[in-house]
Amino acid sequence: MRVALLANPWSGRGVGPTRARAIAAALQEHGWDADVHVGDSRSATVDWGARLPEVADRAVVVGGDGTLNAVVEGMLTLGAADSGLPPVLQVGLGTANLLTHELGLPRRNRRLAQLVERGTVQAFDLGELSLATAEDAPPSPRPSLLCWDFGLGGALMKAMDEVRTGPIRKSDYMGLLWRLFREYKPVPQRVIADGEDLGEFEYGIVTGIRTYASSAFKFPRCQYDDGLWELYLIPKVNKRRLASLAGRSLIRRLATMPGLVHRTARQVEVSGPAPAPVQIDGDYYGHTPVSFGLTGRQLPILRPARS
Numbered sequence: 006m007r008v009a010l011l012a013n014p015w016s017g018r019g020v021g022p023t024r025a026r027a028i029a030a031a032l033q034e035h036g037w038d039a040d041v042h043v044g045d046s047r048s049a050t051v052d053w054g055a056r057l058p059e060v061a062d063r064a065v066v067v068g069g070d071g072t073l074n075a076v077v078e079g080m081l082t083l084g085a086a087d088s089g090l091p092p093v094l095q096v097g098l099g100t101a102n103l104l105t106h107e108l109g110l111p112r113r114n115r116r117l118a119q120l121v122e123r124g125t126v127q128a129f130d131l132g133e134l135s136l137a138t139a140e141d142a143p144p145s146p147r148p149s150l151l152c153w154d155f156g157l158g159g160a161l162m163k164a165m166d167e168v169r170t171g172p173i174r175k176s177d178y179m180g181l182l183w184r185l186f187r188e189y190k191p192v193p194q195r196v197i198a199d200g201e202d203l204g205e206f207e208y209g210i211v212t213g214i215r216t217y218a219s220s221a222f223k224f225p226r227c228q229y230d231d232g233l234w235e236l237y238l239i240p241k242v243n244k245r246r247l248a249s250l251a252g253r254s255l256i257r258r259l260a261t262m263p264g265l266v267h268r269t270a271r272q273v274e275v276s277g278p279a280p281a282p283v284q285i286d287g288d289y290y291g292h293t294p295v296s297f298g299l300t301g302r303q304l305p306i307l308r309p310a311r312s
């Protein structure tokens with residue numbers, strides 16, 4: 006059996022390749038053919054993902070959520086049909102590591118190697134976003150495996166993208182977040198979900214998982230493979246409302262937040278009188294207007310067996 010491992014050299018303060026080689030060594034002890042590749046750019050990571058269906062029975066992505074997104078892009082846009090996609094395990098070395106927290110993935114190398122061998126395969130519905138970066142530019146689609154948002158979350162990722170020069174910590178976001186609270190001026194965006202006009206909102210989150218921003222921030226439970234994503238919309242953004250959102254999420258009473266609109270949807274359109282920033286799977290991507298739709302495709306993800 007063949008395992009292909011991809012390491013982001015910038016994730017985890019540069020320890021990605023070392024972690025990948027350690028996991029590969031543990032797999033080789035059990036007779037697996039394990040090969041490590043270092044992806045030093047998004048384009049190189051996309052190309053690696055495109056080759057996976059032909060060269061691997063399992064894939065391990067050592068990096069953050071953005072690294073995983075690039076691998077998915079390669080697997081889907083250049084790779085095989087769904088039936089030929091190898092199950093993927095993420096070793097979360099990014100800042101948020103949403104999928105790692107969502108599935109309770111282990112941290113020790115040998116346990117991760119065991120998960121490659123004996124993990125449960127969970128199908129995840131895949132979405133795709135298209136946005137126009139300029140009036141004369143065609144839409145540029147990108148897959149989303151985890152979540153995307155418009156408004157404050159996109160603004161935070163844009164601010165980080167502008168100042169980032171290497172590995173980052175969660176604490177690096179705090180100064181940017183406080184600056185955004187002072188300076189960011191949200192622009193209302195009209196949201197249409199599955200043909201229904203829901204009105205205008207300053208902040209919106211579209212997600213296929215429960216975990217958002219950190220391991221402590223949880224939405225109500227959702228299904229990964231039911232052909233629907235969750236849509237959470239906030240009409241007005243200010244410190245009080247965001248504190249309410251975080252607090253109610255922590256105590257699992259998000260639905261009681263005044264003014265919050267929740268829907269499940271397959272397609273979402275977002276546009277406004279002025280553009281709002283958008284992030285996908287933890288990376289800044291561009292601005293509204295944006296069109297999102299579930300593709301009908303699914304990605305096999307390795308996870309621990311349910312207890």
